[in-house]
Amino acid sequence: MQRGIGDGADICLVSGGDEIRLRSYVNHAVYARLHELDYRLECGVDEGIGTKFFYKTSILARVLPRYDWVVWLDDDAFITDFDRDGFRQLIEQAEADGHSIVIAEGPLEPNGFWSVANTGVMCLKRSPEVFDLLSVMDDSHLEFARDWWDDERHGTFTGGDQDLFVWWMETRGHRDRVRIVEHHALNSRGHYYEDSLSDAFVMHFCGYPDKKIGVVAFAERFGIGQELVPEDLLDRFSVKVRSPMTRPEIAARTQAWRWRGRLKPYLKPVWDKWRERRG
Ligand SMILES: [Mn+2]
Structure with a gap:
């Protein structure tokens, strides 16, 4: 039976890679249980993957056919505002507007990096456009993206799926299927948080040389455990191991x-x- 958007069963949060290195899976899973979304932590090892970024492609290609929408979260992206039903709201809005992808701008980092869009967090609809996107997210297309790339217009070239996304969006006629939201709504950074974990929805620890200590330092700044999950939710969802570092x-x-x-x-x-x- 096909279930309607909004009852939870057909949206899945997905994360993974080739190793489990951070406590984000507890963060993601608690959020998913709380907001009645499905959740999958996947190992992306597969044939023909040259660059670590493309474990993401392999995971999405396997999971997307099973849901109406998937929300990809990098393992270094932690939800910080547990009250916000943010993914569902963005997806409902996208359905209403005919969008197949919701993604955030890549805001300016302290090191000067920025990008038109950041692929660390994205909502993807099971649709021909998104399967087309996944078909170009591999090493063999990177040189096309690199040749086309303009630093002034597109930001920092990172040599991965993000550049392919921007290239795909701008050159393959799918720009009108994509909604780019402001970073606070989907995928923000530590220096944009002022005094509250609800200043933004998701904190993405990109660009940290040691992500583990980056997460711990951020957690201590806000007086929360290393999972970045409020204590009452850790209790409610039976999380036994807490702040293991x-x-x-x-x-x-x-x-x-x-x-x-x-x-x-x-x-x-x-x-x-x-x-x-x-x-
Ligand atoms: Mn990331």
Whole structure:
């Protein structure tokens, strides 16, 4: 039986990659239970994957046929506003407006990175457009995207699925199927949070050299556990293991993080040169 949009069963949150490295799966699962969405954590290993970004393609190609909509969440994206029924609202709006994809702008990062859209979080409808998108999300199409890319217009080229998304949207005639929302609505960054976890819907830890300590530092800033899930919801959904990173590990990683910060001005020119040579 085909169920209607809005009763929960046909929207699935999906995350994964080739390893479990952060506590985000608890964050995602609790949110999904609370808002009656399905949730899948998938391992994307498959034949012919050259770049780690494309585990995402492999996962989405398997999961999308099973639902009306899937919400992709990178493993470094954590929901911070549990009261907000944000995915469902965006999807209902998209259905009303004839959109097949809802994605957020890639807002300016402290390191100067930005992009037209950020593929760390996106709502995707089971539709011909989205299957077409998945068909170009692989290593073999990256050189087309790179040749076409204009830093001034499109932002930072990252060498992955995000660039392919922008290239696909702008060149394959699907721009009118895509809604690009403002970052607070779907996919934000730490420096855009002021004093509350509900300042934005999802916090995406992109660009952190040590994501684990990035999450812990953000959690401590807001006096919440390492899952970024409110205590009453951890209780309600029977989460037994909480904030597993120990004090000594936090101290050691924080120290390493500080050293990296101190060395960065010296290492950056070397890194830039290496990237340049790589093209
Ligand atoms: Mn990410």
